[in-house]
Amino acid sequence: MLPNPLTTPAALHRAETQWPDGIAVVDDQWGEHIELTWPQFADRVREFAAGLIGLGVRHGDRVAVWAPNSFHWPIAAVGIQYAGAVLIPLNTRYTASEATDIIDRSDAKVVVVSGEFAGINRLAEVLGSSIPEGRTVVSVPLDDAADADGVVGWNALMASASAELVEQARERAEAVREDDLSDILFTSGTTGAPKGVMAEHQQTVHGSHAWGDNGRLRAGDRYLMVNPYFHTFGYKAGILPSLLFGATMLPLAVYSPSESMKMVAREKITVFPGAPTIFQTILDDPTRAEYDLSSLRLIVTGATIVPVVLIERLQSDLGVEAVVTAYGQTETSGFITTCRPDDDAVTVATTCGRAFPGMEVKLSEEGEVLARGLMVMRGYLDNPRATAETIDADGWLHTGDIGTLDERGNLTITDRLKDMYICGGFNVYPAEVEQLLSRFPDVTEAAVIGVPDERLGEVGKAFLTVRPGSDVDAAAVIAFAREHLANFKVPRAIEIVDAFPRNAAGKILKREMS
Known part of the structure; x- marks a missing residue:
């Protein structure tokens, strides 16, 4: 069931009411075991939102998050939106100059940033750049940085949530409209300078619900999240479907085959989406037989051309109940077409499936894939020309991908137009x-x-x-x-x-x- 209204704050209120004993998130990456029920998670979200309001964040302001997968990320993401603000995810692989460019272009008022990750201390980089000028930096989880000018530690921010500020946060959440911006995700930049994709709450929620419904996501599912949260695959096909369907989030900051298999076996993971290379490394890992992976019921892959042999091995070698491929772009919140769990093996192995509910797909005369529907973006940030070039007068988004459609409407991507x-x-x-x-x-x-x-x-x-x-x-x-x-x-x-x-x-x- 979709939340009413179609906003992430409404989805949070529904989750804490519908699954009062359900586990929202489990995270063992920070030297302690973090396990929050949905009501506890909702309380943390409200505290974060209240903390932002205390920093002066207003409805419609932008807040950037530059951090790896952890329990902090979904709290921050939903908390930003709960306060009526707009989430700006930042790629953890960005350099400080790349992050500065996007923070400046999006006019972010607050930047939530991690400390050391992948051998680089992002907080130190931020403090050594122009990013803190005129904005507040929230450190995750390094509260010892709170003495630095303009830096607020995560725990200090949460502790600042007075009863009055929490009440203001509730009022902000109630005021969020379906057509308010939920987030601005910047394209990956594989074909040029990243563009800011503006998505509304209704577009985001429709897409995330369609993804979860197609995967038959349910309360009690345990979802291993190796896809980075700053990307649609981790955020809109990960955090938000869990919020909408009551699945437990288990974030993993740094992917490795061994750590992923350990988590599947230890935590009885049932849902495990990822890029094809992730499953290739697991299938080829010589220690795979040492781990009990039998709890897995759903694997979803995509993000690039998927070798047919990979799909076949996931089904035969791992015995997974459903292997699904999907296709989307940032401009559609990540959702255009998908296979269904009960599709035959040939369909799953050779196509991207049919249009998600609420979406239409057709081909241009040149064979370019065009998409239209509930998940298509509002447009590009401060770039009406690029928006007009991408979305035509009839509302069709020109994907830049070349494809074919079979008699059942299954899409096969044959290539990027520019490749x-x-x-x-x-x-x-x-x-x-x-x-x-x-x-x-x-x-x-x-x-x-x-x-x-x-x-x-x-x-x-x-x-x-x-x-x-x-x-x-x-x-x-x-x-x-x-x-x-x-x-x-x-x-x-x-x-x-x-x-x-x-x-x-x-x-x-x-x-x-x-």
């Missing part, structure tokens, strides 16, 4: 080539790009990752491709690499390959 290259006058869509190369023995993943060629204009170059200890012969791969592809599609060069450059959502950064 296409022309070899000898023929269009080549790398995804088709990558799917084939992923079938070659011992190849785990493939990425194909076009490189300049004096005679043909461009030719294909394939980058491959392979199973540890295997010996894949480049000439044999090319011969295999020649057996199955037209000559103009066959890569002219093969390079074996240890890993691909990726953004935090798992997408391969082809612009960094040559």
Whole structure:
């Protein structure tokens, strides 16, 4: 059931009432065991919102969060929105200059930032930059930084929530409208400078509910969250569906196959979404048999081209009840199409499924995927020209992806429009080539790009990752491709690499390959 109104504060009020004994979040990453019921989680959210109000945050103000996955993140995210403000998630891989650019462009009044993560002390970087000028910095969880100018420790902020401020927070929450902005997520920047995608509460809630409903998410599910919270896959397909359906959030800040398998076995994880590379590493881990992964019932993957063989192995090797692929973009809160849990194996392995409820999908004359419906963004922040170029007069969002639709409405993405290259006058869509190369023995993943060629204009170059200890012969791969592809599609060069450059959502950064 959708909350009424379609806002995250309304969803929080519903959660604490409907699941008073349900566990909202479990986190063992901070030297202590954190376990909060939904009413306890709601109280923390209200305290955080009250703390923001005490800092002078007003309805419609923007608050940025620059931190890894932890119990702090959902409290902060929902707390920001509870106070009537707008969430600005920041990629944990940003440099200080990149973060500064987005904080300035979004005009964030408060920045919630972690201390040391992945070997870098983000708080120290923030304090050494221009970010604190004219705004407040909230440190997570380093309260010893509270003496620094303009810095408020997490615990100090929560402790500042007087009864009067909490009451103001409740009033703010009641005043949030469905068409208020819930968040501004900046695109990954794989095709240029990041653009701020403005989403309203109703768009966000519709999308998150559709995702959870499709996965048959339910109270009692235990959801391992390795997808970064700053991305739609972690936030709108993770935190918010849990809020809407009563699932327990189990955040993991740094992914590793062993730690993930330990958590699945120890915590009886039932739901585990992630980018394809995550499941590839688990399937190939030599210690996998040591862990009991039988509690898993739902795996959702996407974010990039998914090798057919990966889907087959998830079903056969792990025995997971439902493996679902989905497709979306930041501009649609991450939701355009999805397979259903009861789809046959061929549909799940070869398509992105059908449109989510509330969404429509069609193809342009050029084969570009167009999407329209409840989850489409309001527009790009301070960029009406880009908005008009992306959303046409009839409300269709132009995704920039090339695809096909079968007779049942299942979408197959054949490639990014901008990834296409022309070899000898023929269009080549790398995804088709990558799917084939992923079938070659011992190849785990493939990425194909076009490189300049004096005679043909461009030719294909394939980058491959392979199973540890295997010996894949480049000439044999090319011969295999020649057996199955037209000559103009066959890569002219093969390079074996240890890993691909990726953004935090798992997408391969082809612009960094040559």
